[in-house]
Amino acid sequence: MREISFSEATLEAMAEEMERDARVFVMGEDIARQGGIFGQFKGLPQRFGTDRVLDTPISETAIVGAGVGAALAGMRPVVDMHFADFITVCMDEVVNQMAKIRYMFGGQCIVPVVLRAPDGIIRSAAAQHSQSLESWFLHVPGLKVVVPSNPADAKGLLKAAIRSDDPVLYFEHKALFPTKGPVPDGDHLVPIGKANIVRPGRDVTIVSYSMMLHRVLEAADKLAGQGIEAEVIDLRTISPIDFDAIYASIAKTHRLMVVHEAVKTGGVGAEIAARVAEENLDLLDAPIVRIGAPYVPIPFSPNLEKLVKITADDVTLAAIKLCK
């Protein structure tokens, strides 16, 4: 299978969906002339025109609000947030409008909007350009939240998000954009809400997503060297979370770890741990382990930044301890 970058995979998804459906358009800050910070929109204006690839004013509230309005009027907008951190600027549009409109209007309309939100830590981008805020949106009924970890899923999930009649937040880790991987040719779709068993194992279930999935896979290799076979689950979607996949796995391994780059407090791991404890505690032979960032904003200095990053060694050591 051909190998392309995560960024190219999302670009293919955009181009194919814009080709397929004239209602799909994209808007955001600096996406048309620049092609996106990560090259994820490169060539789209030349192919589809600047009427469908729109450079917006620096007005996150207006961009997301207009995306919702256009969706209500029958379009299928993709809105680029530039950096996921900036969603905080337009929380009303996301939480009070986009998420609730269909429900509070009794199903009279659909809200097919996709918010693309580059998140995560890259090279000292500091506290306002490095966050992983995905768990906030897990808390809001009405949204779907996807978190691809590789080029194939990036393409397949973006295409599924664009075709979804529900609003989708698409968190794409900034450090993943240049990474390459195999992507099937043609109309490759990945369903929203289905996790992927990336590596089968018998001793411990490690649930992760996005960038951290790669740290977990590194750790799984190291663990195998020590005789511990980890089963690795890539969630791919965190709203809804595929609990069936998690339960099936812990029925086999009886141990559970959750690994994410976001702050541990109130994170996706907290939700998974709580649900498993409520519904399937009997399947476990040991306490659930969560690995996430310490409860601080992301610091600028490389020396401090490295202290909040999760490494493969963090995962390996925690897994060894859990499996003892």
Added chain:
Amino acid sequence: MNHDAEFLRHLYRRMISIRLFEEKIGELFLGGELPGFVHLYVGEEAIAVGVCANLTDQDYITSTHRGHGHCIAKGAQIRPMMAEIFGKKTGYCKGKGGSMHIADFSVGMLGANGVVGGGYNLAVGAALAAKMRKSGQVAVCFFGDGASNRGTFHEGINMAAAWKLPVIFVNENNQWASTTPYRTTNNIEDIADRAKGYGIPGVIVDGNDIFAVLETAKAAIDRARAGDGPTLIEAKTYRIKGHFVGDPEMYRTKAEVQKHLDENDPLKNFAHKVIGAKLLKQADLDAIRGEAAREVEQAVGEARQAPYPDEAELFADLYVEGVK
């Protein structure tokens, strides 16, 4: 005045329907029959009706928390509106929205909004969709003087102006932002002046004179349909009722309210003009009023009898595609 009698009857029917609907809602609320809270549009009827008389069902409007009048003016039906305010299953939103979230997508009414200033960008987006489709549709955003101090005002108008979108911003300056008088939170006399900052026309109109509103809105709507972009209309009016039903109105005197009602009631203004010009007779108006009153009474009777939504409705319409 060169309107034919049939059109004048239509205008009066809509205005009197709003007045009677709102008076009835106030009565029912004080009688303890309605859940939530309600914000009445009494005294502002000429604006919604005057603007919407220039629109078709294919055109869009976005509304405010004081939205019943906009719904009726745009052609929404009294019966499902009343049922919705009662929280009944037969309401426009199956009882999930209530007074502040009534919507009727079948006539382009994209919903009332519980967030002050929440409608600007939804209208901008609907107008963007219209422009992309070259459909000739326009979007009208109704908002109050209080909402003109939200950041969404600036972002929405700026984006709409920059892209010459077919949207009309209709400010209903009723002099009160909840309990705060306009003059204490603004350093300018007229909100219309702000249009200058966005390079679009800013027009002031007497919001108590439906004929002035009709004409002003028509010019703005024609301009928008022609591709010349947005207009900011400031319709000067006065909020006859409290911010919400039950508001003790400690912030103004009864005499002040009575003065406005005596001098500026848009319904009296209308009657005075059409009877004076011998276009309609008092008997015509009385007949229309009787018809509207019967419709409101019938709607109340039906809403009282209608069932509440059952438990199965709780999760319905949250997502289009099922989620556990």
